[in-house]
Amino acid sequence: MSELPYAEVIGDPIAHSKSPLIHNFWLDALNIEAEYRKTHVAAEGLSAYFLARRADPDWLGCNVTIPHKIAVMDYVDDPGGVRERIGAVNTIASETGGPLIGTNTDAGGFLQPLLRDRWKGKSALIVGAGGAARAILFALATLGVPEIAIMARDAAKGQALLDRAGVKGRVIGMSDALPPVDLLVNSTSLGMVGQPVFEPDLSPLPAAATVYDIVYAPLETGLLKAARARGLKTLDGLEMLIGQAALAFDIFFD
Numbered sequence: 331m332s333e334l335p336y337a338e339v340i341g342d343p344i345a346h347s348k349s350p351l352i353h354n355f356w357l358d359a360l361n362i363e364a365e366y367r368k369t370h371v372a373a374e375g376l377s378a379y380f381l382a383r384r385a386d387p388d389w390l391g392c393n394v395t396i397p398h399k400i401a402v403m404d405y406v407d408d409p410g411g412v413r414e415r416i417g418a419v420n421t422i423a424s425e426t427g428g429p430l431i432g433t434n435t436d437a438g439g440f441l442q443p444l445l446r447d448r449w450k451g452k453s454a455l456i457v458g459a460g461g462a463a464r465a466i467l468f469a470l471a472t473l474g475v476p477e478i479a480i481m482a483r484d485a486a487k488g489q490a491l492l493d494r495a496g497v498k499g500r501v502i503g504m505s506d507a508l509p510p511v512d513l514l515v516n517s518t519s520l521g522m523v524g525q526p527v528f529e530p531d532l533s534p535l536p537a538a539a540t541v542y543d544i545v546y547a548p549l550e551t552g553l554l555k556a557a558r559a560r561g562l563k564t565l566d567g568l569e570m571l572i573g574q575a576a577l578a579f580d581i582f583f584d
Contacts, residue, residue: 394461406419438573452476482501
C-alpha cells in the first residue's frame with residue numbers, strides 16, 4: 331500500500347503517458363500531500379486490478395486511457411448516466427467503503443480549446459470509433475454542430491456511435507477521401523510513437539479548417555505537420571490532455 335493517498339492512470343500501452351507530470355506538478359504547486367502514478371494494465375488484468383485497488387484505502391481513483399475506456403464501465407457505478415450519454419468512462423473515483431464512480435472528463439477537456447478559440451464551424455469529421463471518439467462526438471453534438479461524420483474501419487461501429495448520440499451523420503472508410511469539413515479530429519492512436527501514421531490527403535479541407543489531433547506523443551504528429559504546411563489551424567493532444575486532467579484533478583484531490 332502507498333504511504334500517501336494516490337491516483338493513477340491505467341492503460342496499455344502506458345509508458346508514453348504525460349499525466350503523472352501534469353498531476354504531480356499541480357500537487358507540488360498546491361502543497362497537497364498525495365501522488366499520481368501510471369500503471370500498465372492489460373485487458374485481461376482489469377478485474378484483478380480493480381479488486382486490488384478496492385482493498386487499498388490510499389487509492390483515490392484512476393484515469394483510463396487506450397484501450398480500456400469502454401471495458402471499465404463494467405466495474406463502476408454510473409450515477410451521471412455516462413454509459414447512456416457518452417458510452418465511455420475515462421475517470422474513476424474511489425469513495426472509501428463505497429462504490430467506484432465512473433465519469434468522463436474527455437468531453438470537457440476536448441471542448442476547452444475550441445471554446446477558447448470561439449470555434450464556430452458547422453461540420454466535423456471524427457477519425458476513429460473508440461472510447462475517445464464517443465466523448466468527442468458527445469462534445470460536438472452538445473455544441474450543436476449540425477454535420478458530423480465518422481471515419482472508421484468498421485462501418486457498423488461508426489454508425490452505432492452516431493445512433494447513440496442521436497446524430498444524423500454518415501460513416502466513411504479509412505481510405506476514403508476526406509469531406510470538406512470545418513474540423514478534422516483524429517481520436518485514434520494512429521500517429522502515436524510506435525503506431526502507424528495517419529497522414530491523409532488534406533486538400534479537400536477548406537482554408538479555414540481546423541485539424542485537431544488528440545495524440546500527444548509526439549506532440550507534432552505527421553497529421554499536424556501536414557496541416558501546418560497547408561496553413562490550417564491546428565490543435566495538439568496536449569490541449570485536451572491538460573483540459574481533461576484539470577477536471578480529473580478536481581475529482582481526485584478536491
